[in-house]
Amino acid sequence: MSSLREVKKRIKSVKNTAQITKAMEAVSATKMRKSQEFALRARPYAFAGLNILKNLLVHTQIVPELLQNRKVKNKCLLVVTSDKGLAGAFNSNVLKKAENWLNSKKKQEEPFYLVTVGKKTKDYFERRGFEIFKSFTGFGDFSALKQTMPVADLILNGFKNGQWDEVEAIYTNFRTTLKQEVFLRKILPVRAESVEEIISGLIPERGRYAENLASQPPTTYNYEYKFEPSPDEILNNLIPQLLRMNIHHLILESNASEHSARMVAMKNASDNAKELIGDLTLDYNKLRQANITRELIEITAGAEVLR
Numbered sequence: 298m299s300s301l302r303e304v305k306k307r308i309k310s311v312k313n314t315a316q317i318t319k320a321m322e323a324v325s326a327t328k329m330r331k332s333q334e335f336a337l338r339a340r341p342y343a344f345a346g347l348n349i350l351k352n353l354l355v356h357t358q359i360v361p362e363l364l365q366n367r368k369v370k371n372k373c374l375l376v377v378t379s380d381k382g383l384a385g386a387f388n389s390n391v392l393k394k395a396e397n398w399l400n401s402k403k404k405q406e407e408p409f410y411l412v413t414v415g416k417k418t419k420d421y422f423e424r425r426g427f428e429i430f431k432s433f434t435g436f437g438d439f440s441a442l443k444q445t446m447p448v449a450d451l452i453l454n455g456f457k458n459g460q461w462d463e464v465e466a467i468y469t470n471f472r473t474t475l476k477q478e479v480f481l482r483k484i485l486p487v488r489a490e491s492v493e494e495i496i497s498g499l500i501p502e503r504g505r506y507a508e509n510l511a512s513q514p515p516t517t518y519n520y521e522y523k524f525e526p527s528p529d530e531i532l533n534n535l536i537p538q539l540l541r542m543n544i545h546h547l548i549l550e551s552n553a554s555e556h557s558a559r560m561v562a563m564k565n566a567s568d569n570a571k572e573l574i575g576d577l578t579l580d581y582n583k584l585r586q587a588n589i590t591r592e593l594i595e596i597t598a599g600a601e602v603l604r
Contacts, residue, residue, distance in 0.1 A: 336549040346538060363487045392417070396425070445548050468550060
């Protein structure tokens, strides 16, 4: 049986842990809201670019290289996780899905390239002997478009140079504070539907952002276009920019999901700590009462002997 001192020490230790988890919960809640705001601010620009692309494709017969499906000889997988842990099953769910994808390609002897975003992904696959083509870390909590551009440019240049013919991404999509889903999506060749799905997914199912944005009707255009300098050149500049915004939104979605998952994990840890403190306090009182009872018995027995 533990002594009173040991139980008291454990109670103090658990209380200190609870203070830390409570503080981390508050910080994660603030970061989650800011990550959502960052993603939602960029959303109108992404939709505007997407609408321009749709209208341009209607008015021209040109099919740019990044929209063309070609024979798939090599595939590339982009895996997006976080640099930090303590986020519940956030990273493990992504890594499990990515590992299944990689193992299936190995089994079928299909060549692939692996590009990772986040320290957790890099460490995970290095330990398991997978060759990583390129890894990116340190994007921070609120990445700007210029920070995520190296990832997009790597993916873009590899496709243009014929290094890979198809690119898929595995990331976590933010649905609600308590619900995030791991998605596998094809991002190259570019499909307008895929870009639209990702941008539309930025609106959460619940909360003030859902109320403010879900009711807004989509923008439509019926303009007659005059192409300067040429349709080919316009499309070849617009589509890479849409891809950059696409990958930027993937990373922002992952950031918001990470902070949400960490907030929930820290809340659960705080609740468990409170429950543990209650159990330890009960044990402490029982031990204390047992010691008092023993001392009273010893005093009574001593008094009887003296009589």
